[in-house]
Every structure is written in structure tokens, then in C-alpha cells.
Amino acid sequence: QVQLVESGGGLVQAGGSLRLSCAASGRTFSGYAVAWFRQVPGKEREFVAAISWTTSYIDSVKGRFTISRDNTKNTVVYLQMNSLKPEDTAVYYCAATTRHTIARLPTTQDKYDYWGQGTQVTVSS
Numbered sequence: 553q554v555q556l557v558e559s560g561g562g563l564v565q566a567g568g569s570l571r572l573s574c575a576a577s578g579r580t581f582s583g584y585a586v587a588w589f590r591q592v593p594g595k596e597r598e599f600v601a602a603i604s605w606t607t608s609y610i611d612s613v614k615g616r617f618t619i620s621r622d623n624t625k626n627t628v629v630y631l632q633m634n635s636l637k638p639e640d641t642a643v644y645y646c647a648a649t650t651r652h653t654i655a656r657l658p659t660t661q662d663k664y665d666y667w668g669q670g671t672q673v674t675v676s677s
Contacts, residue, residue, distance in 0.1 A: 564676070574668060581626050585651075618630075641673060644670065
């Protein structure tokens with residue numbers, strides 16, 4: 553079992569950048585797909601990006617966000633967020649799962665078994 557801890561959230565002006573980190577404790581991310589989701593009050597949690605042998609993004613963040621992993625120790629996954637917009641404001645959650653294949657990278661929250669506590673990202677206009 554892996555425990556997840558997010559960090560890096562904060563307040564930034566529109567057009568700015570933030571880098572979120574998802575750190576694993578208890579084990580490495582070897583064998584796991586790792587994803588970022590986000591949620592605003594009153595709305596369902598939304599898939600943002602995921603990484604395993606490949607990567608996946610929702611259309612609204614393509615070209616602005618980059619998901620990557622620390623390949624030296626394989627214990628941290630990052631979400632680099634550039635050109636931030638007010639609509640990116642949300643609580644961002646890191647999630648992990650072993651239920652994935654080379655051909656299929658999960659993009660729905662029901663496929664992820666481990667979750668962090670979330671980190672707030674606020675983008676001011």
C-alpha cells in the first residue's frame with residue numbers, strides 16, 4: 553500500500569506557474585499509474601493528467617500542464633502547471649492505482665485506489 557502526500561499549491565496570478573508534487577511513502581511508484589484530479593465546490597472531481605508508461609491529459613490543460621516522475625527514486629510525481637487560468641482554480645488531488653495496463657491508462661476516479669489529501673490551487677484574474 554502506498555501513501556500519497558501532495559504539496560506545491562498556492563495562490564498565483566493568471567499566466568503564472570506552479571509545480572505540484574505527489575510524494576509516495578511506504579513504497580515507490582513502481583507498478584503504479586499516478587494521476588492528478590481536481591475538484592471545485594459543487595462539482596465532480598475531474599481528471600487532469602496521468603502517467604505510467606505513457607501520459608494522458610484532459611484537453612483543457614494540453615500544452616500548459618506537464619506530468620512527470622522523478623526517475624531516480626521513483627517516489628515523486630510532478631504536475632508542472634504553466635499559463636494558469638482562473639478556471640484552473642481547484643483542490644488538486646494525487647491518486648495512484650495498480651489497475652492499469654500498457655494499453656490503458658485510467659482516467660476515471662473509480663479506477664484509483666489511493667488518494668492524497670489535496671492541495672489548493674488558486675489562480676487570480
